[in-house]
Amino acid sequence: MNIVKNFRLGLLHVAVAVCLVPITGILNRIMIHEMQLMATLVAGLIVLPNLMSPLQPFLGQYSDHHPLFGYRRTPYIALGLLLCITGSVLTPMAALMMDATFWPGLAFSILAFALWGLGYNLSVVSYLSLASDMSGENDRSRTIAVMWFMMITAVILTATITGRALENYSSEALVRVFMGCGLVAFVLSAIGLIGLEPRNAQLTEQARHSVREAVGAVVSNPHAQVFFVYLMLLLAAILGQDVLLEPFGAQAFGMSVRETTQLTAIWGSATLFSLLLQGLLLSRFLAKKTAATIGAAVAACGFILIASSGLFHMQPLFILGIVVLGLGTGIATTTNLALMLDMTTPANVGLFIGAWGMADAAARGVGNVMAGAVRDVMSVTLGSPVGAYVTVFMLEALMLCAALVLLQRIDVSAFRGEQQKITTLIAVAGDA
Numbered sequence: 135m136n137i138v139k140n141f142r143l144g145l146l147h148v149a150v151a152v153c154l155v156p157i158t159g160i161l162n163r164i165m166i167h168e169m170q171l172m173a174t175l176v177a178g179l180i181v182l183p184n185l186m187s188p189l190q191p192f193l194g195q196y197s198d199h200h201p202l203f204g205y206r207r208t209p210y211i212a213l214g215l216l217l218c219i220t221g222s223v224l225t226p227m228a229a230l231m232m233d234a235t236f237w238p239g240l241a242f243s244i245l246a247f248a249l250w251g252l253g254y255n256l257s258v259v260s261y262l263s264l265a266s267d268m269s270g271e272n273d274r275s276r277t278i279a280v281m282w283f284m285m286i287t288a289v290i291l292t293a294t295i296t297g298r299a300l301e302n303y304s305s306e307a308l309v310r311v312f313m314g315c316g317l318v319a320f321v322l323s324a325i326g327l328i329g330l331e332p333r334n335a336q337l338t339e340q341a342r343h344s345v346r347e348a349v350g351a352v353v354s355n356p357h358a359q360v361f362f363v364y365l366m367l368l369l370a371a372i373l374g375q376d377v378l379l380e381p382f383g384a385q386a387f388g389m390s391v392r393e394t395t396q397l398t399a400i401w402g403s404a405t406l407f408s409l410l411l412q413g414l415l416l417s418r419f420l421a422k423k424t425a426a427t428i429g430a431a432v433a434a435c436g437f438i439l440i441a442s443s444g445l446f447h448m449q450p451l452f453i454l455g456i457v458v459l460g461l462g463t464g465i466a467t468t469t470n471l472a473l474m475l476d477m478t479t480p481a482n483v484g485l486f487i488g489a490w491g492m493a494d495a496a497a498r499g500v501g502n503v504m505a506g507a508v509r510d511v512m513s514v515t516l517g518s519p520v521g522a523y524v525t526v527f528m529l530e531a532l533m534l535c536a537a538l539v540l541l542q543r544i545d546v547s548a549f550r551g552e553q554q555k556i557t558t559l560i561a562v563a564g565d566a
Contacts, residue, residue: 139330140280143330144279145326148288149215150257150285156315158377159394160311162180162188164308172510173378179246184251184499190255190258190259194263206331210256211256214256217252221246226305285401293395293402300395347485348486349489350427356552357545368466370500372463372534375527387449401456403460405460414515415474417472422473430466430538432462433462436462437528437534441455444521444524473544473546505530508522
């Protein structure tokens with residue numbers, strides 16, 4: 135696949151990121167800090183895309199076998215992006231309604247966030263399927279790398295621009311920012327999508343697996359079980375801060391909406407730097423498990439620094455903690471993606487990739503809801519909102535330490551040997 139088509143595919147990933155950043159980088163802070171809504175409720179709304187992720191195998195299979203107007207992916211990508219953009223634009227209006235009249239606003243919020251979540255899942259599975267269709271097996275890693283790089287860059291730019299637009303915060307400015315992001319996402323989607331997929335293209339059959347099959351693959355292999363729990367702990371810890379970093383900055387240091395929005399740009403820049411560092415340099419000298427250990431340990435240090443900033447009321451320490459967390463996140467992301475690909479077998483690649491994807495989605499949901507719930511409970515227990523945030527960040531550091539213990543038990547060779555035995559037993563039983 136040529137670079138132009140790869141870039142256009144990346145624009146679809148960017149469009150989704152442009153819809154995502156205002157929700158997880160602005161609206162979460164507004165709802166928790168300014169509107170004083172429960173962090174558990176906010177986290178529950180924001181993780182709706184993750185709760186809907188089990189729909190992805192069904193949506194992918196449906197688009198495989200039900201082309202529209204001669205296109206297998208384009209109509210589903212277009213519908214998914216429209217739902218994603220529409221839901222994203224509606225979310226601030228729903229939040230403002232919930233602040234004014236809670237129950238009608240909550241009903242509208244569930245609808246808006248559900249539209250966003252459904253659109254997210256439909257568009258993501260469809261454009262990743264298109265990326266797989268259009269790139270050969272040897273080109274897929276490069277294709278995904280370009281899309282990931284473009285997405286992180288878009289996160290940084292979106293956070294920077296929206297932060298400046300909200301320097302003088304008001305509800306009207308908030309709605310305008312979301313509408314502007316929706317318009318940008320729509321334009322990028324059109325540029326990326328129109329004419330990208332060849333009409334009546336022949337689809338290479340690829341096996342898709344249900345959630346039940348993915349769970350069965352993990353349960354049947356003890357080494358896969360360890361890796362699944364490891365991924366859940368690691369990702370729930372690293373991603374559980376998504377909902378709380380900005381409200382913490384506002385609560386602990388009185389940061390403005392613009393200042394807390396820039397936290398996403400700081401984290402994204404550090405993540406992007408470490409992704410490049412790991413991909414271009416560290417991967418040549420360090421084994422995957424060693425690099426994964428370093429990534430998780432650095433991220434844990436980031437959480438400890440963030441928690442310490444709240445204890446000692448030191449804003450520079452908070453910013454340093456976010457940078458360190460971003461560095462650890464970038465290293466952990468690349469190394470664990472490589473480990474994830476190793477923890478498959480040629481005969482069951484799709485099955486185990488589905489299982490690890492399920493772990494990712496579940497961890498994002500569990501991590502965010504857990505962080506919100508702990509913050510709410512500890513805020514009442516301690517009588518200190520800042521102390522509640524500190525508790526969450528220390529808990530996430532401890533989860534990373536537990537993940538590091540499990541990482542030492544992961545053995546790729548043992549996993550493959552066990553899977554080979556399982557495959558042989560199934561084959562023998564089938565012949566009997």
